[in-house]
Amino acid sequence: MSAPPPDEAGSVPSSTVGAQVTCHRLIHIYATGAGDVVALSGVDLRIAAGEMLALVGPSGSGKSTLVAILGGLLRPSAGRAYVGGHELSKLTPGRLAGLRGTTVGTVLQGAERNLLPYVSLWRNIWLAQRPAARLPGRRLDPPEAILELVGLAGEGRRRAGELTPGQRQRAALAQGLAAGPGLLLVDEPTSQLDAAGRDEVLAALEAINTERGTTVVVVTHDGEVGARLGRAVTIRDGRVGAEGRDGREFAVVAGDGTIQLPPETLADFPPGTLLAVEHTDRAVTLRVEDGGVERSG
C-alpha cells in the first residue's frame, strides 16, 4: 500500500471532527447488458456533522449504492453529494482516491473483507493509516487507542483470523476508523452476530460517535439497530421514503415536493387514486373525494 501523491493527498484537509453530508436529488443508473437499472431516483438527505443514523429499507432499494457514492467508490449519474465540504462528483479520480479512507472510512459488509487475516490487528490498523500519515495537520491515534475505543484493548497482537465474529466486526470498525475519517460508513455490521455480539458492535459504534465526534452511517436490515441509533432513514425505490426519529415514523418531503405514502396505506389508496390536498397552518390532509376511489386514465 502506498500513500497518495502529496499534491493530491495534500489538498484533502484534516478530518478530526465529524463530516456533514448532503445529498441533493442524487440519481444513479447502472448500465447493464440487459438495460439500465435505476438504483437511486432522487435522494435528498442531510446528515449533520457528528450525527449517527441508520439506513434501512427493502433489499434492492438503493442503500448500498448510496453508501458507495458517499464512500467515493462510485460516481453519481446526476445530482450532488457533499461530504465534509467536498462535492464528490467534482473531484478528480486522484482526489476521490485521496478522500477514501482519510475523509471517509468504509467498512464493507462481511468483516473479513476489511482485514488481512494473517497479520496482527495493530498492523491492520497501521496499514490503513499509511495514506493519511503524510496529510498536513492530521493527527493519527496509536493503533492501541483505536482498539480500546472499539472494546479490543490488549488484543492488538492477535491476528484478525483468530478473532470471534463479534471481535472481527469491531476490528473492521477500528480499521475503518484508523485514518481518522470524519465520516464512517458501515454496511450491515450486525447481520452475522448473536445478541451479545450485536450489543458490543453497537456500543463500539456509539463510542466512535460520542468520543470522536465521527459522523456514522450504518446500513442495516435490523430494525432494532435502527431504533437504537435514534434516526433511521428508510430508502424505498431509490429515494428517501420515510424517517424514524426516536420511535416515531415520519413521511419526508423530497426536494421536488413529493412524499411517499406508507406502504400499508397503498391497499386503500392504490396507484392512480385521486386525492384532494388540503393545506392548513400546520397540516396537509390528503382526502379521497366522496369516499370513492377514482383512477386516472
Ligand SMILES: Nc1ncnc2c1ncn2[C@@H]1O[C@H](COP(=O)(O)OP(=O)(O)OP(=O)(O)O)[C@@H](O)[C@H]1O
Ligand atoms: N453493479 C450493479 N449493476 C447493475 N445493477 C445493480 C448493481 N448494483 C446494484 N444494482 C441494482 O441497483 C438496485 C439497488 O441496489 P442496491 O444494492 O443499492 O440496493 P440495497 O438496498 O443495498 O440492497 P440490499 O439490501 O439487498 O443490499 C437494485 O435493483 C440492484 O439490482
